[in-house]
Amino acid sequence: MPIPKKFGMARGSNPQQMVLVFAESVNGKFKKAAFEAVTYGYETARAVGGECVALVLGPSENAGQLGEYGAAKVLSVSDEKLAQFDSQVYAAVIAEVAKRQGAKVVVMSHTSTGRSLVGRLSVRLNAGAVSGVVSVPSVNGGFTVKKGVFSGKAIATYRIKSDVKVLSLMGNECRPEKTGSAVAVEEVSVPVPEGRIKVLEVKRQEGTVPLPEAELVVSAGRGLKGPENWGMIEELAKELGATTACSRPVADAGWRPHHEHVGQTGIAIRPNLYIAIGISGAIQHLAGVNNSKVIVVINKDPEAPFFKAADYGVVGDAFEVVPKLTEAVKKFKAAH
């Protein structure tokens, strides 16, 4: 009698598919993206039938906590030369660790750092790569994984045919989940090449959550008439604990700083909540925000195209609606 092969070949034939997750830290601290990547690595390890191992580079605090998100162990290379980012150096180290550990899947976050590494690791490990994935790989019918394409207007499924695979995980796609407990950190010694990039300075805005990481975003456009009217936007954002964003003409006119510009030519974001105020919803704007989980549009023109992409809409004058919304949020917070 034939035995049904319920779980397919991939699971049965490769019992030790190690998933290596490069957990990125900033000034030694892990951010949400790292916890997402480890959670994803853990899920991926379960899908392919293996173990998730986290790798941290450079000085880091409390790397053992990555165990809480599913890393069976944490490896660390704490060489001084890794204190600043040079993709050439980082890729050499990650690839070396991956080779020594026999990793079959290498995962990182789809951040400015991760994106600079995916291609390099693909070459170094002769591994097929898919950047910006939005799903845990499936192993029925080869190793397949999904990612957003055409600025979020479609989803593609790719099959990776090489023995080793490289993936970067799109932000806010995989909720960090505590499935285990802290583990010991194991120092590994691999050669760290000399970098050719000299980082002179890193300038970050302090205080607010950077847009690509923000879960809540309040954004405004040309409908606000001028930079002097942004006070109410900032107030609403502050009450919600949200990060502020803007449309392109607003940044071009210098009403708001360029790093707030979202859309096709600015930053692409995918927060849980995107509130668009006085923004018409041009296709190039939508390209950067239409992957938000929930979209609220406040616009005085009921015909504004943005309403077609919205979950909730308020047809009204921003100058009246926004202060009311801020008040309602205050009340809500007081009651919860």
Next chain:
Amino acid sequence: MQGENDSKNFTLSKMKLLVCISKTPDTTARIAFTDNDTKFDANGVTFIMNPYDEWYALVRAIELVEKAGGTVTVLNVGDASNDQIIRKALAIGANDAIRVNAEPANSWFVAHQIAGIAKQENYDIVFLGKETIDYNGSEVGAMVAELLEQPFVSYASKMDMEGNTATIERDIEGGVEVLQVDTPFVLSAAKGLAEQRIPNMMGIMKAKSKPFKVVEPVPVEELVETVSFELPPAKTGVKLVDPENMEELVRLLHEEAKVI
């Protein structure tokens, strides 16, 4: 006296630059698929030069050569239907062009073609856009850099050259990183690196006689294949909330959407 000018020009270090340009559907194109959802439906779609390649990478490269002397070569991997965007790049101011005559199947394939050419020519800087707006890979630049064993500066939003040292600002999450690197290196361009240039009549005329070489691809092993495409689930329609009743909106966001 001859010689003085020559030596001055010499210290300006002429540059040999490569700009990789790709073709993408116009941003407003309707996205649909054919052949059982395995191919992009190009029917009725207008194609353009990828904005990051055209507006930022290409223009900054041209500016550098205008200042220091040298050449800007544009390189595209694609079929003859791409000649139109290549001519545009020449009209904007590139000196010559190379097209690798092949379907750009995926990042891995494209990167190997670019690196193959760059290895023969020893460019000072290879410019790319930060990503193509169709398949949004952001993969090619790092692959090229690794194949060439060169440094890679991604998302450059500002760049100045002094001799053969570049000082660059690159966009990172919530800020910028300022760095220095010597040529040769690979750079991907983000908004801010330059200002878009519109080709003028003279440029368009000149483009017609600029050197344009078509070469055949090098064979590359396939590691990734496209299985299928799908459209994201459609929005169920907007729920309108009374502008006088923002408590209701907050309630919906909390209870129904569960985002606050």
